[in-house]
Amino acid sequence: MYTLNERLPTTNGYVKQINLYPLELQLKTPFKTAHGLTTARPITLVELVWGDGSRGYGEIQSFYDAAYDAETQAISIAAIRAAAPAVFQNSIPVGMPSFARAALEMAFSAVMPAREGAQLISLPTMVDDTAQGVPVGQAIGIMPNAQGLTNQIEWAIDQGYQRIKLKLGAVPYDDVIAQVVPRFPTTMFSADGNGGFAVHDGLQRLQRLEGMGFTFIEQPFSEDQNELNIAAIKQLTSLRISLDESLHSIEDYERYRQTGALFTIKQAKIGGWRTAMHILQTDANAWVGGMLASGLGRSVDLALAQVSLTNHFAAYIPTDVSGSDRYFERDIIKTPMVIEHGAIQAPTQIELDWEAIHALQVTSTIEIRP
Numbered sequence: 001m002y003t004l005n006e007r008l009p010t011t012n013g014y015v016k017q018i019n020l021y022p023l024e025l026q027l028k029t030p031f032k033t034a035h036g037l038t039t040a041r042p043i044t045l046v047e048l049v050w051g052d053g054s055r056g057y058g059e060i061q062s063f064y065d066a067a068y069d070a071e072t073q074a075i076s077i078a079a080i081r082a083a084a085p086a087v088f089q090n091s092i093p094v095g096m097p098s099f100a101r102a103a104l105e106m107a108f109s110a111v112m113p114a115r116e117g118a119q120l121i122s123l124p125t126m127v128d129d130t131a132q133g134v135p136v137g138q139a140i141g142i143m144p145n146a147q148g149l150t151n152q153i154e155w156a157i158d159q160g161y162q163r164i165k166l167k168l169g170a171v172p173y174d175d176v177i178a179q180v181v182p183r184f185p186t187t188m189f190s191a192d193g194n195g196g197f198a199v200h201d202g203l204q205r206l207q208r209l210e211g212m213g214f215t216f217i218e219q220p221f222s223e224d225q226n227e228l229n230i231a232a233i234k235q236l237t238s239l240r241i242s243l244d245e246s247l248h249s250i251e252d253y254e255r256y257r258q259t260g261a262l263f264t265i266k267q268a269k270i271g272g273w274r275t276a277m278h279i280l281q282t283d284a285n286a287w288v289g290g291m292l293a294s295g296l297g298r299s300v301d302l303a304l305a306q307v308s309l310t311n312h313f314a315a316y317i318p319t320d321v322s323g324s325d326r327y328f329e330r331d332i333i334k335t336p337m338v339i340e341h342g343a344i345q346a347p348t349q350i351e352l353d354w355e356a357i358h359a360l361q362v363t364s365t366i367e368i369r370p
Helices: 073-087 098-109 146-159 173-183 202-212 223-235 250-256 273-282 295-311 354-360
Strands: 015-033 036-050 055-060 120-122 138-140 164-167 189-192 216-218 240-243 262-265 286-288 349-351 366-368
Touching: 015 073, 015 354, 036 073, 036 098, 055 073, 055 098, 055 295, 073 098, 073 366, 098 273, 098 295, 138 146, 146 164, 146 173, 173 202, 202 223, 223 240, 250 273, 262 273, 273 286, 273 295, 286 295, 295 349
Parallel strands: 138 164, 164 189, 189 216, 216 240, 240 262, 262 286
Antiparallel strands: 015 036, 015 366, 036 055, 120 349
């Protein structure tokens, strides 16, 4: 069993203050999935301040409600408040909720030094060679009709995205997909059920997607019906099943590791980038999914995708991380992430946009001191 050292090394002395900035990032267009419609993305920016003035940054990527995961923004924030005594000793308590833990782990690792004029945050280095661009894919939400879906796919292909993920809705939407997908025979398609498939016709829907040439589908059946996801692996010929909502921790991953599933690894959801990196280093069936993260979170996701690319080149699945201009009206970093020839360069440093952060802040800063 893989275990993580809960005490994190630092050369900056001890944390003396935790600041939480609750934000809402507005989407350019609504993003619809089986969980519902998203028009604004809640993100809480976590800032750790050390005694020498160094600052570390992470983000809480849970949602307002429990439609996607039981850990909500409110639960994550409460968990960080409760963890504060340990954080002031440069530690993360065992057993923290995953999103809260991941935010702290990121903040302990993405650090801006305490020197005058410093603005760049150094991100954790996960591979020796960071020169190679990371091939990326694009997720498309549920569209109102076939023409809307076609337009989105054509845009993504024109941008160079190397995989197109289609969010799935109710059964009739499968007919829309069946009209559109065959028009793009050379494009790699995957699907995402977000746990919305029903018992009575779920297998038939999967077989239909398999017939359309989809490479894999994420979480067709809900976490509560995970035995159906596992059973479907044995009932399908070419379409693979990737577990997503079912993964909250390294223990969940270990439980399903021998089932033949793929694994959608989201560092914010599985408890942090160290756990994610361990899985991506050792398992060719694991790949990096996206969480509608801010530029800070997407930067870390790109670094993780580079781990997968480096260790499992032949099996690499283009990550869901998109360019800076894709989802949000305004992001919280100044460092652009631009897609070129189907790939994005993983940054080693980023600069936060504090003007944007303050403009996007929805409630007062939460200041936690010893």
